[in-house]
Structure formats: C-alpha cells, structure tokens
Amino acid sequence: MKSITELEELRKKALEKMGVRANTDGYRIVVGMATCGIAAGARPVMNSFMEELQKREIKNASVTMTGCVGVCRLEPIVEVIDPSGNKTTYVKMTSEKAVRIVAEHIVNGRVCLDYTIGYEDKK
C-alpha cells in the first residue's frame, strides 16, 4: 500500500533538485484544455510534454493549461512562448509532435514550422 508518508522522501529529493534549478524565465508551454481540446486529446499531449521535459531534465520550461483557444477544428492546440515572448501556435497536437517540439523548439530554439497554425491554414 502506498502511504502519504512516502512524500517525505519525495520532498527531500525535490528540495535538493530545486537548489540547482535554473532561473524559471524560460519557455512556457500552454495547452488548451477547453471542452473541444479535451475531447480531441489534450490531456495526453500535456502528459507527453511533462514527461519529455522530465526525461531530458529541462529546467527552463513550464507547462500550464488554459481554457478555450478559439479554433476548435484545430484542437488540441499548444502555444509555446519563448523567453523573449514570441508565441508559436501548434495545432492538431499529438504526443509524437510534443516530443519533437521539445527536442527542436525548446532545446534548440527551432520552431517546428510544419506543425504551426500558419502552415496548417495554407494546406
């Protein structure tokens, strides 16, 4: 049986890690979680971002969620805001796309153009 006292261990580990944590001004990853986003699969997409950031030990990025983004037909939608405030809107997101966005956009600063709203709309 899991017990709540296990959190004591996690707490210690987290505190050690937080000491070495870089400044939090970094990338912001915002996942649209309105009705249509959820129905289209936003929850696993958010999970994939969390997992990938954790796996690669990326400290300068945070994941949050927001309500309606306004383009149901393109959900799940994820916005990535870079440290200087530039916003990229990724559409029809999947877990696979999330993995690539972390590798290319968050780690290397290269926008994945073919997943963006502009690219999708030109199709």
Add this chain to the structure above:
Amino acid sequence: MRDISLHLLDIIQNSIAASGTSIAIAITSCLKSQELKISISDNGIGMDEEMLKRVTDPFITTRDTRKVGLGISLFKASAEQSGGYLEISSKKGLGTTLEAVFMIDNIDRPPLGDVADTVASVLVSNETLHLTLVLSHNDEKFVFDTEEVKKMLNGVPINEYEVLNWIKGYINEGINVTFGGVLNEINN
C-alpha cells in the same frame, strides 16, 4: 468524450473558470442499484436560477470567448444515454454542485477512464487549488486531499513532476482497492 474522466476534467475546468478554489469530487458505485455516481462541488461564483435553467442547453455559456458551451450538456447527454441523469444545483456566490448518475450495466455507459490522470492534469497548473477526491463502494472508502499532501510537502510545490507521479499512483491504488470487484465492469 471517450470516457467519464475526460468529462470530469472538463467540468473541473468550468469550476476553475468560475473562480472555484475548492473542488470536491466524489465517485460512488453501488452494485445493488447498479449506479455509478459522480459528483463535483465547487465554491465558485455559482449561477442564478435563470442561468441554471439554461446551463444544460448547448448554446449557452457564461464565457464569451466561445459561443457554445458544451461541457455540461455533453456530460448530461452521456449520463442519460446510459439510463442515468444529471442534476445541478447552484447558488450565486456560493458555488455549484453537479451530480451525474450512470447505470453500470448499461452498454452505452462510457468507461470510467483515467481519473488519476485527470486529477494530476488539473494540479499541473492549479497548485493552489484545494481538491478532494472521495471514492466509495460498499464499505470501502478512499480519500485523497491536496491539503494533506501539501502539509507533507511543506513548501515543495504539489506540481513537481515526481509529486504528480506519486499522486497518480496513489489515486490509482485507491481506485483498485475501492472498486476492486467492479473495476473491470466500470472501466469497460
């Protein structure tokens, strides 16, 4: 929505959008009556009677960013399709309570889905939220309370990756223990 846990996520988002800071979720199953009951209560801004009457209408929402508010009406439709129902009570300034009943033995009932993942997803970006989850089946009962977790964490944010992972595991275990005998059934 593919399963009940996704409806749950959607309804919790409504509560948060309505300025709810405290959300109580209860999932109760009863073999005798074949009912699976999901209730969600918040302390958000609530709705007046007018709004309440119309809230299950898919063409009305309190948010103006979109024209159609589908969450509650989808949840209602889903409950009704499985022979159950949905009830809402709300008081302006006090909050809203939603209760959906699904019939376990109805073939149109969606599976329960990943409730632990729904809770963890909500906590990712709502670390100050007070959320409780109570699961019960016959004499079995399981309680998860973010305040208890926060007390243990003593300053470490609840949305640290490892903490969220632990929460998922903890809730999943609670689900297995509580619903053990009916789990296969309600997850189908």
